[in-house]
Amino acid sequence: MSTTERLYYHDSRLLEFDARVISLSELDDGQIAVTLDQTAFYPTGGGQPTDTGTLGDARVVDCIDVEDDGVLHVIQGPTPEVGDTVHGKIDWLRRLDHLQQHTGQHILSAAFVKLFDAPTHSFRVLEHECEIDIALDEPSDERIEEAVDLANQIIWESRPITIRQVTSEQAATLPLRKEPAREGELRLIEIGDFDLTPCGGTHAKSTGEVGVIVVRSWERAKGLTRVHFRAGVRALADYRKTNQTARDVAALFSAGREDSPTLVSKIIEDNKRLTRRVSELEEVASRVEAEELLQEAVSYRTGSGSDRVPVGMSVIDGERGSSRTVREGSDNNQGPFVIAKVFDDRSADSLKHLALALTAHPNTVALLGSRDGATARLVFARSSDAAGDMNMLMRGACSILGGRGGGRPDMAQGGGKDVAALDKAIQAAAQGLIES
């Protein structure tokens, strides 16, 4: 059995060290792992991600904690021999980041306990996210910001952070923020007159190194409150990103950053009003459009329509603005007018307006379609005195479009993704109507 002395336990600022290779192993995925007699590399664990860096000329891409068997340094590059002395070097910016998030978590968790007696149940420092799950009664922005204020006050007082080694008996007499997860000798992290908690991670030497703590958002999660926070370098990166977003939005209005929310709500309000107005106007326009379509129908009936449009068949021209209207049996006046037409970029609402305007006229059936982006839309309607089951025709048409739809015998809606089959679907409906 090999073991590794953990240099990071005593000094989180130790970034370079020499060590002897005591064993090599191959992981399941074929990568080589090196065990050293001592290391300053912090392995993944305790809610903190692994350090990276170099070992000789090789990259250390991951470190795995195997407890009493030491730390496995997963390397990419030249593999040293057992017995070699190698030089290790930690990636400082990554270590600093982890150390700030992790120490920040201690401080923030302690602040929630001090103010609201709200203990932390779990925490995670991930590659980009930091979160704690706390048992906070009645969570609110105000309460959470109060804890953030206290945490930052402790940071800006640059209180010392020290490590104490104690036995479990000694620990039992101390006011620890959380119960130790292990037996035997314990490593306690003490933040001057503020927090005392067992932990094996890497910490700042004083609270000031954490820089600042900010909370991005929070939500309820499994009976607890999950708080998403950022400390130090991550808080700065997050500020830059957020500020850029706010400035980009403000630039759209040629306004200041602080004015954006008011201007955005105004646009949303204007948009709602305009949408209502467009809907009203569309209704009026639909009536005019319906008149024109019906005029066309009448001219087919009274003119040479029977020559141009075969009896009992609906012809649909796919071009925008063109349509054919047929009535069943052009020799007599018994069948309904069938207005069949496909539009481009027309919403379901707009089709419905037109269908209602058409079927306000007697003995009329409207079979309308629209190519609305990648969606094929259909609205079928008939006047109360016309024959035909729109619900049934719609179901048949939608199966051609690979979609779904339905409704009442006098009005049905539907659609599908097969936009190219729209003409075919409407023709099938017209045919179905004639045959019924």
Ligand SMILES: [Zn+2]
């Ligand atoms: Zn810790």
